[in-house]
Amino acid sequence: MTRASSRRPGPPTRTERGIPEATVARLPVYLRALTALSDSGIATASSEDLATAAGVNSAKLRKDLSYLGSYGTRGVGYDVEYLRYQIAREIGVTQDWAVVIVGIGNLGHALANYSGFGTRGFRIVALLDADPNLVGERIGDMEVRDFAELEAIVKADRVSIGVITTPAGPAQEVCDRLVAAGVTSILNFAPVVLSVPDGVDIRKVDLSIELQILAYHEQRKSGEAALPQVPELPAMNGLTDLPSVGGGVGA
């Protein structure tokens, strides 16, 4: 309503107002699927093909892509390379984002070594830790630097993304320092709820929460009906060489 009045008449201009969050979260999945198809030498794919590769249904995929524009051809499908570029551009990974990792324990180590940081689009510019015993240690082709250098590094390398891999204790303080230094996006692996001012985005990765969600569902499986689909369920003791299963079950 308020919005309609400020819109000129005519066909809706795509991307006029932002893309839904649920869609944004799936774009990287589509990007990866397209990269895989491209690597297999596939030049064209239907929404059905793409949806299968991305693990969603095709209606959802088409709806998601429709927020970006009309990049497909009716009766044909999508050009893999073209769509891949359009999505990469929309996400913002056609440019490189400078990233710092703070807290070089086991997890920080692992992320520092993570080759290419998964996909292109990100560049680790510094590994930081406050522990003098760690400062100076080489990891791959980088050296751990003192957390005190944060501000200088953020300024020099225009860092906009910070990854927090400290323990829970110092995480909020590290977060505050990152924000004060000018970092506006944070990926938090520490098991705490961090508070940030408006304008700063924060995402959280939490192993123990993920496991607990699985445990919840697991608990409900052992309980009642929801056991595996196989009609006669082997008693799980003694049998080591089960006959192959799946013939004639259901449709």
Place this chain on the structure above:
Amino acid sequence: MTRASSRRPGPPTRTERGIPEATVARLPVYLRALTALSDSGIATASSEDLATAAGVNSAKLRKDLSYLGSYGTRGVGYDVEYLRYQIAREIGVTQDWAVVIVGIGNLGHALANYSGFGTRGFRIVALLDADPNLVGERIGDMEVRDFAELEAIVKADRVSIGVITTPAGPAQEVCDRLVAAGVTSILNFAPVVLSVPDGVDIRKVDLSIELQILAYHEQRKSGEAALPQVPELPAMNGLTDLPSVGGGVGA
């Protein structure tokens, strides 16, 4: 409708039909907040207190808790210990779940060392890898074992949760082996979409996807209006010693 007919009349029996997924995903956050309050010696907390600690609003928290039952006292709040136990029980972490980790690279290493696996409720019973060079390596008080032993271990230790920290390539095969061995919940860190049969739950943790979601929003910040809240925005060049910011902005 179909459901109403199978329900007896009278007051709704809580937890009669499952808890919404969005709520399930927040229960571990509440559990952690309650543990923190408990550790600070706080015995009672209002929904407002709890919501603040968990980073949600109080209406949502009360709605979420209402799916579990009525564990609060009107006019008073919630007994921290009591609610903590109720949530732990609901999630299923009052018992211990046996976990195997498959793929002992950097990340597998990091998770293996992750003290107590974040929260109680989980017990790592084996670290597995197919690489003979890794088998036998000690990590903490565990030893890396051959992936070929998977089936025996799952059977012996009643493992229901598997964590996949292999590269993308072998992940689907590892997943299939886990499922065939009887694992019914999987936490996947490999950057691929895994397919599992019905009855198996799978969750995915994906660093590169998280970073891309941040990049999407970051790109839109640098663009237009959505710049930081500070009125006069330093031009970001030359200035090295900004005056402290935040006095008299907004309210």
Place this chain on the structure above:
DNA sequence: TAGATTGTTAATCGATTAACAATC
């Protein structure tokens, strides 16, 4: 032209939120 597949509409479903009656 006939067949295939997109992009969009509209219905449905689930999650969030504000407000408040119930009740300690």
Place this chain on the structure above:
DNA sequence: TAGATTGTTAATCGATTAACAATC
């Protein structure tokens, strides 16, 4: 009893899905 706070209702919002007209 008066004040505080829960548990629940109902309105709203956003996401998913099926279906199909548009169009290659």
